[in-house]
Amino acid sequence: MTLLIISGSSREHSNSEYFAEKAAATYQGEVKWIRLRELTIHQIHDQRHDSNGFDPVDDDHAEVVKAMLDADEVLFVTPLYWYGMSGYMKTFIDRWSQAMRQPELNFKERIAGKPGSLITCGGDQVDLKGLPLILQFKHIFDFTGMDFKKYFIGEARKPGDAEKSNRLNQLEGFFN
Amino acid sequence: MTLLIISGSSREHSNSEYFAEKAAATYQGEVKWIRLRELTIHQIHDQRHDSNGFDPVDDDHAEVVKAMLDADEVLFVTPLYWYGMSGYMKTFIDRWSQAMRQPELNFKERIAGKPGSLITCGGDQVDLKGLPLILQFKHIFDFTGMDFKKYFIGEARKPGDAEKSNRLNQLEGFFN
Amino acid sequence: MTLLIISGSSREHSNSEYFAEKAAATYQGEVKWIRLRELTIHQIHDQRHDSNGFDPVDDDHAEVVKAMLDADEVLFVTPLYWYGMSGYMKTFIDRWSQAMRQPELNFKERIAGKPGSLITCGGDQVDLKGLPLILQFKHIFDFTGMDFKKYFIGEARKPGDAEKSNRLNQLEGFFN
């Protein structure tokens, strides 16, 4: 069994990733990480209705999608930037609209039913200001047919805050 | 009086932009457009807590921010991609966290109180599935102190649908 | 074809009901009204797990449910009180949990697939502050299997404001 963690954090050792590590420690199986900041992923060009469909894009997107489809379970990790997922994560997800139309990826069939979770982290009234992100991911999971298992909203302002968080006990048994 | 329209559409002549044109036709003053797809804007690297702050980034972000701060009113236009703003728009807004820390931009003082509106467009149950985006922008406007005047959710599936929309009458007097 | 309007307004000639009348004028068929304030409906006593189930309640609830199940289409009308439906409406809907367990009503089978709409009206930033209500009704419709066709959020502060509303054009063709 494999868990793929896809991180949209923009900095090393982010608080979001710290929380994700704690959650992942409860996963019974192999854990893989993809950090989007280390890859090149271009913005989507919406060509859904072009007669020739989407132009091929030369970047790392397909590789991440393949890893996601190969995994048994996916954990999306993103800091709460401006009350939503980071631009890294959004840019990645926007391109799913293209990946869904690449027959060789078999995107729709392979993502349907896959368990997915979400970890985010913000600095101010996160339990309230993080809710639009949760609602958005609910729609994303519903559309793809993924099974939205769980989410965790962390609170941290400065680098290192996650380690001192009083919410760490919520991550015990995250994947059990 | 100047209205700046900042568009996060990824294709020319998008439905979102069509709705924005109709809304803008009711504005009493000059209307300027910035289409983010025509510019280069990099993802943020969160260095808020680095001792030296953010590294300078060589792209078009500051130019868009300056135009936004110079305008009397701003209209954000984005297709509804995956139940949120487009990656173009999100990448742009994420970088506000950097712009707020560039003293020469005087970001916080100049954006506070500025009227802002939002036009989005989606294809399926948009009045429900667009709500996370509206809730997110509410937080964005609140944080910056912008005055969230109005939003419009358009419905369109294919290129050209906006022109035939039965919601166009909701745009009459949008800026009055 | 019959449209049943169930109103949770607490006063005569409310703004919400005015908007509902305008919407109903576009319905092709018979229009019936039920005003909950004119009836007696008690709060639910949750006895779902009692061995004998729910005690019978002597009030007007079953009558309203029957009318709702008999109608081809239902329009729920409620003022926006404290960012949600009125107590009249909530008290009525809470009791559905009891009605669903009264075999003679055949509630679940008869409500599934029925088209439903919602009209509300508030006084302050209604397009934002009314959203929790919309999200709640989305869940209500989903749970019952009703088809959430449309909603309208009116803005009015004082009695009579609805008649002067600049949103009346959004009600043209509401049921077409």
Added chain:
Amino acid sequence: MTLLIISGSSREHSNSEYFAEKAAATYQGEVKWIRLRELTIHQIHDQRHDSNGFDPVDDDHAEVVKAMLDADEVLFVTPLYWYGMSGYMKTFIDRWSQAMRQPELNFKERIAGKPGSLITCGGDQVDLKGLPLILQFKHIFDFTGMDFKKYFIGEARKPGDAEKSNRLNQLEGFFN
């Protein structure tokens, strides 16, 4: 210091109340309970704009309001009925619009700044389906000027489930 717990549960020994007891055990001070099901509270009749204002209502509402205004802190407890607060709770809160206009209660001044929390409990995907309620209470707290300190969403289907909940550790230190 006094904590007032206002419960909108409709049955004795409800799961919501169990969670509230656990939270209250962490409060440093006196804890008082009001269970709305044991009182008589009538629906509001919106007479805000009547020349003579609201007619007096002979029920227990003012008594609960006084206890709320006397308390140092308030915990609202409600089962998640139909993705919102119970009719008991909603009927109570609706009447605040009347209480705010009774000069002898001094409602607005005395509620502003008061810390408030929320505990709810539902049975199915509560972390998602409870969100409209959280968003609604955010608006309620904002309007009154209360300080929304914390919320907890419990999961329980049958009587007694709360005692076995794996979320009880989230209530440790709820009021610390």
